[in-house]
Amino acid sequence: MISNNKMFGILVPIISVLLGLIAGAIIMxxxxxxxxxxxxxxxxxxxxxxxxxxxxxxxxxxxxLTGLAVAFAFKTGLFNIGAEGQVIxxxxxAVWVGLVIDAPMIIHLPLSVLAGAIAGGLWGFLPGILKxxxxxxxxxxxxxxxxxxxxxxxxxxxxxxxxxxxTTESIPQTASLASAWLQGLTLYSRVHYGILIALFxxxxxxxxxxxxxxxxxxxxxxxxxHASNYSGMNVSKNIILSMVIAGAFAGxxxxxxxxxxxxxxxxxxxxxxxxxxxxxxxxxxxxxxxxIVIAALLFGALKEGAGEMPTTAGVPTELVDIxxxxxxxFVASSYMIRWAIxxxxxxxx
Amino acid sequence: MFDALQxxxxxxxxxxxxxxxxxxxxxxxxxxxxxxxxxEGLMVMGAFTGIVFNLxxxxxxxxxxxxxxxxxxxxxxxIFSIIHAVxxxxxxxxxxxxxxxxxxxxxxxxxxxxxxxxxxxQTDMVDQPFYTTSIPVLSDIPIIGPIFFEGIYVTSYLAIIxxxxxxxxxxxxxxxxxxxxxxxxxxxxxxxxxxxxxxRYIAVxxxxxxxxxxxxxxxxxxxxxFSGSTIVGQxxxxxxxxxxxxxxxxxxxxxxxxxxxxxxxSVVSAGIPLLENVPxxxxxxxxxxxxILALAGFIGRAEAPQANGEPYIKGSR
Numbered sequence: 001m002i003s004n005n006k007m008f009g010i011l012v013p014i015i016s017v018l019l020g021l022i023a024g025a026i027i028m029x030x031x032x033x034x035x036x037x038x039x040x041x042x043x044x045x046x047x048x049x050x051x052x053x054x055x056x057x058x059x060x061x062x063x064x065l066t067g068l069a070v071a072f073a074f075k076t077g078l079f080n081i082g083a084e085g086q087v088i089x090x091x092x093x094a095v096w097v098g099l100v101i102d103a104p105m106i107i108h109l110p111l112s113v114l115a116g117a118i119a120g121g122l123w124g125f126l127p128g129i130l131k132x133x134x135x136x137x138x139x140x141x142x143x144x145x146x147x148x149x150x151x152x153x154x155x156x157x158x159x160x161x162x163x164x165x166x167t168t169e170s171i172p173q174t175a176s177l178a179s180a181w182l183q184g185l186t187l188y189s190r191v192h193y194g195i196l197i198a199l200f201x202x203x204x205x206x207x208x209x210x211x212x213x214x215x216x217x218x219x220x221x222x223x224x225x226h227a228s229n230y231s232g233m234n235v236s237k238n239i240i241l242s243m244v245i246a247g248a249f250a251g252x253x254x255x256x257x258x259x260x261x262x263x264x265x266x267x268x269x270x271x272x273x274x275x276x277x278x279x280x281x282x283x284x285x286x287x288x289x290x291x292i293v294i295a296a297l298l299f300g301a302l303k304e305g306a307g308e309m310p311t312t313a314g315v316p317t318e319l320v321d322i323x324x325x326x327x328x329x330f331v332a333s334s335y336m337i338r339w340a341i342x343x344x345x346x347x348x349x
Numbered sequence: 350m351f352d353a354l355q356x357x358x359x360x361x362x363x364x365x366x367x368x369x370x371x372x373x374x375x376x377x378x379x380x381x382x383x384x385x386x387x388x389e390g391l392m393v394m395g396a397f398t399g400i401v402f403n404l405x406x407x408x409x410x411x412x413x414x415x416x417x418x419x420x421x422x423x424x425x426x427x428i429f430s431i432i433h434a435v436x437x438x439x440x441x442x443x444x445x446x447x448x449x450x451x452x453x454x455x456x457x458x459x460x461x462x463x464x465x466x467x468x469x470x471q472t473d474m475v476d477q478p479f480y481t482t483s484i485p486v487l488s489d490i491p492i493i494g495p496i497f498f499e500g501i502y503v504t505s506y507l508a509i510i511x512x513x514x515x516x517x518x519x520x521x522x523x524x525x526x527x528x529x530x531x532x533x534x535x536x537x538x539x540x541x542x543x544x545x546x547x548x549r550y551i552a553v554x555x556x557x558x559x560x561x562x563x564x565x566x567x568x569x570x571x572x573x574x575f576s577g578s579t580i581v582g583q584x585x586x587x588x589x590x591x592x593x594x595x596x597x598x599x600x601x602x603x604x605x606x607x608x609x610x611x612x613x614x615s616v617v618s619a620g621i622p623l624l625e626n627v628p629x630x631x632x633x634x635x636x637x638x639x640x641i642l643a644l645a646g647f648i649g650r651a652e653a654p655q656a657n658g659e660p661y662i663k664g665s666r
Contacts, residue, residue, distance in 0.1 A: 031465045079445050081386070136644045137653065139386070139445055140592055143585055144637035155630035270581045279449050316464035318577075321457030328450035329432070332442035 009286050012337050016284070016330035017298065024323040028315055037313040042320075045308025046301035052308075054182070054189025058261055060300030062087070064198040065253035066278025067296050068205050069120075069246045071287040073138075075209055076242035077222035082127060082142025083250040084275025085149030086120040088268070090251025092153045093119030095258040095265040096161065098171035108174040113197065113255050120251015121244045123149060128243030132236035138243070146271065154267045167266040177260035192260035199293065201249060206289035208245075218242050250275060277303075280328050299324060357613065358496050359481070362505035365609025367392070367567035369508040371587035372594065372601040373515045374559025379596055380519065381552030382532035382656040386448030387433050388560050389584025390455030394429045395564025397459035398422040400575040401466070403475040414477035419504075419565045426561015427554045429455065434553035438546055441660035452584075460577045471576030478573045479504055479566075504566045511559075512602035519598060528552055532654035535661040545661050563587065589640040596654060608636040 025035035046056050066083045073080035094116035101108060123145060130136040161168045177192040209215040220228045221238040229235050253274055258265055281299055285291030306320035330337065371388050378385040385391075399422040407414045433451050436442040463472055481500045488498035519525035530538040531548040539545050564580060572579050586608055593607075594600030615632035 027461075031461075079443075081445065081449070130641070130645055134645050136641075139384070140588075140644060141641055143386070144589060144641050147582060147585065147637045148634045151630055151633040155628065159628075270578060276449060276453065279446065280453075283446060316461050318457045318461040318464065321453055322461060325450045325454035325457055328446060328453070329436055329442075332446040332450065333436050333440035335440045335442070 008334070008338055008341070009288075011341065012334045013284050013286065013291070013295070013331060015337055016327050016334075019330050020323045020327035023326050024319055027319060027322060031315075033313060033315045038309055038315045038319070041308045041311075041313040041315070042302070042305035044305070044312070046305030048308070049187065050185065051187040051189045052304060054186025054191035056297075056301050056304040057186075057195050058189065058191045059304050060296045061192075061194045061198045061260070062253035062256045062274050063277055063281050063296035063300050064293055065201055065249050065256065066274050067281030067285060067292040068201055068278075068289070069250035069253070069275075070278045070282035071285065071289075071292055072205055072209075072249060073124075073242055073246035074282060074287050075215075075222050076218045076238060077225070078128075078131065078239065078242060078246075079139050080124070080127075080142060080243065080246045080250075081139050081279065082123065082145050082275070083246075083253075083278045084271050084273075085142070085146035086123045086247045086250035087254040087257070087272055087274050088146075088149045088153050089123045090116035090120035090254030091258040091265055092156060092254070093251070094255035095168060095171060098175035098259060099161065099168060101175075102172075103174065105174040108172075109177070109259070112171070112175045112259055113177075113252065116251045116255025116258065117248040118251065120254060121248035123251070124243040124245075124247020125240065128240040128247075131243070132239040146275070150268060150271065153265075157265060157267050161265075168264045170263045171259065175259060176263060177256070178263065190261050192256075194256035194260040197252065197256065198296075201252060202289040202293050205249070209289075214241070250278070253278075277324070280324055283328060283331050355496050355499075357610075359499075359501045360613035360616070361606060361609045362501055363570060363609075364612045365606045366502065366505040366508040366570070367563040367583060368587050368590055368605035368608055369512055369563075369602050370566060371560050371563030371584060372590040372605050373512060373598055374556035374563065375588055375591035376515065376519070376594075376596055376598050376601050377528070377552045377559070378556035379591060379657055380532045380654055381528050381549045382535060382654060382659065382661070383434075383437055383549050383553050384444040384448065384658040385433065385553070385556050386445050386588065387430070387451030387455075387584075388448075388556070388587050389580060389582070390448075390452035391426050391430055391557050391560025392564030392567065392584045392587075393452075393455040393459050393580045395422040395426045395561030395566075396568035396572075396579050397455075397463070397564075397575050398425040398561065399565025399568050400472050400475055400573075400579075401462075403477055403569065404472060407475065407477045410477075412477065414475075415479050415569050418477075418569060419562055422565030423558045423562040426564065427558040430553050430557020430560065431550075433557070434550045437660065438549045438553065441662060444658055444660070456577060459575065463575060472574045474573045475569065479570045502570050504570060508566070509602065512598050515598035529654070531661075532656055535656050535659075539661075539663070549661075560584070560587075586636055589636055592653075593636075593640045593643050595643075595652070611635045 028035040028038045045052055047053055069083040070080050094112045097115040098112045127138045127141040130141055131138045158164055177194050179193050182191050217233050217238050221235050225235050281292055281295045285295035302320045306317040309315040371392055375385055375388050399418045402421045403414050403418040410417055433447050436447040437444040479502050481502055484498040488494045527543045528548050531545050535545045590601050590604035590608055594604035611632050615629045
């Protein structure tokens with residue numbers, strides 16, 4: 001049974017991705033495009049040369065972190081749909097500290113990154129404590145927190161960080177994650193040191209969940225709150241802790257955008273979608289740290305590659321959004337895929 | 350005071366109508382035990398269909414175009430929501446995940462087809478949107494007439510009437526009782542011979558119909574074209590209205606009207622004494638903050654239907 005589960009854990013995502021790509025091909029055929037040209041453009045757009053490769057890694061970086069943010073909460077049985085808001089708040093806090101404080105890089109950069117993580121953690125703390133103490137469903141609270149984050153951040157950019165402008169000034173070099181060395185390596189893409197932070201965060205999540213008592217407790221609460229309670233674990237504390245850590249991961253993702261990719265923050269008319277994509281990443285990566293890195297790379301490549309599709313194959317970039325949405329459906333409906341695999345195996349025997 | 354009311358109330362009704370309609374859809378779905386985060390996507394589908402149909406057929410249908418557009422959008426919304434129903438009712442998928450996917454899929458399809466059909470990211474403005482009218486006879490009543498019945502959209506009243514219809518259906522008919530029973534205790538309902546899956550399918554499809562209607566009304570009254578940024582958060586605000594209204598059709602309507610008020614105040618506040626000094630951001634976040642407070646029990650406790658969000662698997666305990 002266990003080996004069966006492991007097999008499904010790997011097979012279901014692979015089959016889902018394949019089904020998603022096949023569906024994408026059918027859609028391209030339906031709208032009068034050549035799917036082979038479309039996918040070749042997608043591939044070239046993601047891995048064609050050093051520049052696109054660098055940009056793919058840049059896109060992957062925050063996706064790893066938001067994927068971790070969703071997955072970490074999920075381990076404790078919580079659905080963190082609020083990664084979106086936590087990203088925005090983390091982005092704001094990181095840029096804010098980057099702009100306001102004047103210090104040598106060795107202090108300034110870690111401080112700015114940390115500010116992002118703490119702000120995101122705070123944004124996760126509120127849904128966590130409401131869930132733990134009052135039993136309020138975290139899904140709704142985090143959705144509402146997303147909008148509160150969006151509107152307050154826009155207001156702060158306009159009236160506190162700038163004087164009625166829509167973009168802040170760029171952060172000084174001492175708070176920047178940008179790396180001339182990495183940029184030189186990739187034909188001046190915007191890839192930055194954040195990828196190392198993201199990979200370290202993935203390792204950290206694996207370590208916390210698999211190798212520490214904290215992680216054991218978090219998982220236990222996720223499996224059965226009552227049993228955890230009877231065996232002496234503090235369920236409320238674990239729920240809050242889980243949301244705070246999840247929020248911190250998402251806040252880090254925001255800091256990556258603020259300190260690495262853009263070096264500033266702008267008024268947003270809508271969400272960054274990093275948080276929602278994080279749900280897809282976590283789901284496809286089976287909530288496992290290693291799986292998340294792979295899934296984030298896949299989605300990062302799809303999103304980056306999509307940029308090449310309109311120019312060389314005439315396919316609108318939104319095809320990739322459709323493919324990602326379908327992949328989520330297929331993974332979420334894995335019941336169907338499992339059933340099909342089992343059916344298939346039975347017939348073989 | 351009178352002037353202020355005369356400028357605020359039509360605006361409130363104007364902003365609230367799409368929210369009321371979509372929130373009613375949310376009430377049906379969640380009352381049957383299926384969480385519907387996908388309201389946003391259903392509205393996107395409705396807005397897209399309403400605008401495209403309107404653009405395509407306005408020459409043929411003339412002044413009937415907007416009405417037929419919203420009917421078509423309702424049907425397309427209903428069909429689109431079947432995806433959510435299949436995933437979350439038949440395949441026991443996580444309903445939140447499926448809803449998130451609905452949102453991404455609707456936006457993806459909408460913008461993709463817009464680019465394929467119109468060659469750019471947004472459609473042209475429609476020729477036949479809804480226009481404000483004055484209702485004959487009623488608008489002649491002194492005081493009330495000019496405030497409620499002059500320069501309003503008929504769709505606003507359609508939304509309010511439908512809220513009462515939804516209340517009647519949910520609370521006064523056997524169908525409504527069954528639908529609510531399925532959301533509270535599906536096993537008990539099943540034991541009593543109610544077909545749980547069928548009721549949930551109907552409820553989700555109804556939510557798709559209302560979401561499509563709400564989205565198309567939004568598009569044809571407020572924006573008049575479709576792009577990726579036509580529907581930004583209205584669906585989630587409708588979801589907030591469902592919860593703030595305690596999963597009751599009339600409560601949801603009240604909440605939607607209230608949120609509409611907050612939205613329209615953030616637009617017209619500059620002209621009203623007292624309010625011109627309140628920063629816009631407070632009005633913008635008010636609906637969301639209030640929903641959290643309502644959930645936390647500070648403004649009367651909001652209790653979800655018992656089995657909301659739980660897939661029903663026959664024979665399980």
